[in-house]
Amino acid sequence: NAGVTQTPKFQVLKTGQSMTLQCAQDMNHNSMYWYRQDPGMGLRLIYYSASEGTTDKGEVPNGYNVSRLNKREFSLRLESAAPSQTSVYFCASSSSTDTQYFGPGTRLTVL
């Protein structure tokens, strides 16, 4: 039982490049989330998916797209990366309104 897994762990991009961050959970959770964490800003919600087939914007969705591929997987795509998207990205999942379990994070640097 791996919990929440994320790939890659580290990534360096040039401005304008695209990439997809992958997230998977094996806890049969309905809800999945993408956050970014910047110094002094705390965790900010980018997008979330309350159930398979649905996605909703969070606090900072601009510049990102998401896909809930199935119940297990929730990906985050940066179509044209910008230096302002340099951050640590966390995926999380939960079964209801209760505990969210976090993945190990992806450290992204955009040059």
Next chain:
Amino acid sequence: QKEVEQNSGPLSVPEGAIASLNCTYSDRGSQSFFWYRQYSGKSPELIMSIYSNGDKEDGRFTAQLNKASQYVSLLIRDSQPSDSATYLCAVTPPNNTDKLIFGTGTRLQVFP
């Protein structure tokens, strides 16, 4: 006004002391409250959840909730150097219970 506010710290306490971490929230209708611990370079992990007014104890940790005053606190008794981390307060907004709003966290340092 931020929806969930925490003092960024650092809060420095000696080993064995009680560490008191505070959090205030702006939406009076919030119902669910959580404390997460995050070690440097790691992901957040849940240490306490609380839903009703009063105290909830779990080992060395006690969460306190006062909905009338809109604050939630976390007490860590017999603080250890291993408790040194950033503590994040999170609240479920009443209009959307599918998500959490996080505070910016309080950094706790426990010195020997």
